[in-house]
Amino acid sequence: MSALLDSLAAPFDTLPSRDAAGLGGARRAALDAVMRDGLPHARVEAWKYTPLRALERRTFESVDVAPAIDPALLEAIPSPRIVFVNGRYHEAGSNIAGLPAGVTLQRLSEVLDEGEADAAGFMQRSYDRSDEVFARLNAALAAEGVVLRVGANEQPAQAVHLVFVGTGDASDQAWHLRHLIELGEGAHLNLVEHQLMAGEHRHFANSILQVQLDKGARLSHARLQDESAGATLIHRTDAVVGEDAEYRRIDLELGAGLSRHELNVVLLGERSHVHANGVLLADGKRHLDTRLGIDHAGRDSTCELVWRGIGSGRSRVVFHGGIQIRQGADGSDAMLSNKNLLLSEGAEIDTQPVLVIHADEVQAAHGATVGQLDPTAMFYLRTRGLPSEQARQILTAAFCRETLSVLEDTGMRDAALARLDHALERSIPA
Numbered sequence: 241m242s243a244l245l246d247s248l249a250a251p252f253d254t255l256p257s258r259d260a261a262g263l264g265g266a267r268r269a270a271l272d273a274v275m276r277d278g279l280p281h282a283r284v285e286a287w288k289y290t291p292l293r294a295l296e297r298r299t300f301e302s303v304d305v306a307p308a309i310d311p312a313l314l315e316a317i318p319s320p321r322i323v324f325v326n327g328r329y330h331e332a333g334s335n336i337a338g339l340p341a342g343v344t345l346q347r348l349s350e351v352l353d354e355g356e357a358d359a360a361g362f363m364q365r366s367y368d369r370s371d372e373v374f375a376r377l378n379a380a381l382a383a384e385g386v387v388l389r390v391g392a393n394e395q396p397a398q399a400v401h402l403v404f405v406g407t408g409d410a411s412d413q414a415w416h417l418r419h420l421i422e423l424g425e426g427a428h429l430n431l432v433e434h435q436l437m438a439g440e441h442r443h444f445a446n447s448i449l450q451v452q453l454d455k456g457a458r459l460s461h462a463r464l465q466d467e468s469a470g471a472t473l474i475h476r477t478d479a480v481v482g483e484d485a486e487y488r489r490i491d492l493e494l495g496a497g498l499s500r501h502e503l504n505v506v507l508l509g510e511r512s513h514v515h516a517n518g519v520l521l522a523d524g525k526r527h528l529d530t531r532l533g534i535d536h537a538g539r540d541s542t543c544e545l546v547w548r549g550i551g552s553g554r555s556r557v558v559f560h561g562g563i564q565i566r567q568g569a570d571g572s573d574a575m576l577s578n579k580n581l582l583l584s585e586g587a588e589i590d591t592q593p594v595l596v597i598h599a600d601e602v603q604a605a606h607g608a609t610v611g612q613l614d615p616t617a618m619f620y621l622r623t624r625g626l627p628s629e630q631a632r633q634i635l636t637a638a639f640c641r642e643t644l645s646v647l648e649d650t651g652m653r654d655a656a657l658a659r660l661d662h663a664l665e666r667s668i669p670a
Contacts, residue, residue, distance in 0.1 A: 245274060248399065261356060267380045280292070286312075301411045301412065302415070322402060326406060327415020328415070350387075362420045363382075363418065375476055377446060378417075384418070389418075393425070396428075406441050406467055408439035408441045412559055414445075419457065422451075425455045430654065432652060435465040437467050450478050453485040454482045456483065459488070464656060465494060472497060480508050483538065485512050493522075494663035503532050505534050511541065513540070515646050517545070517546040524553045527556045527558075533562045534574070543573075545575065545578075546643050548642070549589055550583060551582050562596075563592040564597075572602045572603075574606075636664055
């Protein structure tokens with residue numbers, strides 16, 4: 241067995257909430273499956289471009305107490321917000337005052353302590369494929385996270401902010417977070433995830449976010465990932481979108497040494513819609529891997545997917561855009577655009593659009609390109625007196641900013657733009 245899995249599994253028997261809410265048997269089964277099947281190797285299609293050999297040899301510790309952070313790190317993030325540092329709740333930085341009565345925001349640990357099986361029922365989900373090793377680990381070991389429920393027709397004016405901070409420590413640490421975002425019929429919510437660093441570190445974070453949108457609900461969701469260059473992030477989002485519901489989101493992958501995100505969306509109801517955009521900005525030796533799995537199950541469901549990738553230094557960007565239109569999902573409309581820029585000879589970009597159609601009377605299109613900055617545009621900016629580095633930043637920023645149109649809320653869009661511009665200034669070589 242690998243050193244990684246042995247170290248991650250070690251805290252299981254002392255996990256305080258291991259058997260809470262009737263989860264003990266499911267948790268043990270998930271861990272047994274991990275230890276039996278091990279890590280997926282490079283011949284497994286889903287992991288073909290993201291080998292785990294280096295990670296497999298590493299070990300991590302589990303720590304119970306959140307370290308202190310500089311309050312200035314949170315000054316630009318408004319309330320209501322809930323903060324976790326190295327996977328642990330940070331009470332001093334959190335402030336959830338001001339939420340309407342129909343909106344409940346709890347920590348997963350609180351839900352598990354209450355021990356009600358219905359409230360923790362989302363934790364019962366099983367993961368049957370052997371390549372879902374990190375989802376199985378999360379099912380076995382997650383003891384903290386966010387449970388956010390918005391009642392029917394509730395439409396809070398303020399965005400809710402979930403803040404996850406990694407900070408340096410004497411040891412390499414691991415944590416597993418599990419989240420639920422549930423919107424009732426006709427509810428609307430703006431949600432921002434911040435994944436930040438407070439000092440360089442080499443920790444391991446494994447998280448799953450489950451989204452449930454009932455009829456007519458609308459969720460606008462921004463995930464801004466700007467973690468330490470040594471961090472390893474494994475993130476999975478599973479969303480189910482009901483009739484006439486809409487899920488709008490953007491992912492800005494701007495940091496971490498290894499970041500892998502699986503975004504799975506089931507368009508279950510008629511006229512359900514997902515509009516998911518993203519930017520994968522890799523520099524240095526970063527490895528950014530994003531896999532989309534959009535499943536059209538309802539009639540007249542639609543998806544719009546606009547993704548941009550940038551590779552510089554010796555980095556690697558991996559993108560898999562999978563769209564399936566099931567039998568009976570007539571009238572579906574699917575669009576995927578994935579354009580990529582290579583800014584150095586040592587960088588690598590792998591893109592794989594996949595479209596599978598089992599229905600009639602549908603519209604579907606996908607396209608993927610890998611290229612370099614337009615030399616004519618570069619020449620034009622240089623003749624106007626701009627230095628090479630500034631010209632590169634302007635053209636690259638224009639290439640990425642198209643994705644931000646998915647955010648209709650001005651505050652969310654401004655926060656995403658500021659984070660993106662800062663990352664571009666830091667990453668784009670002269």
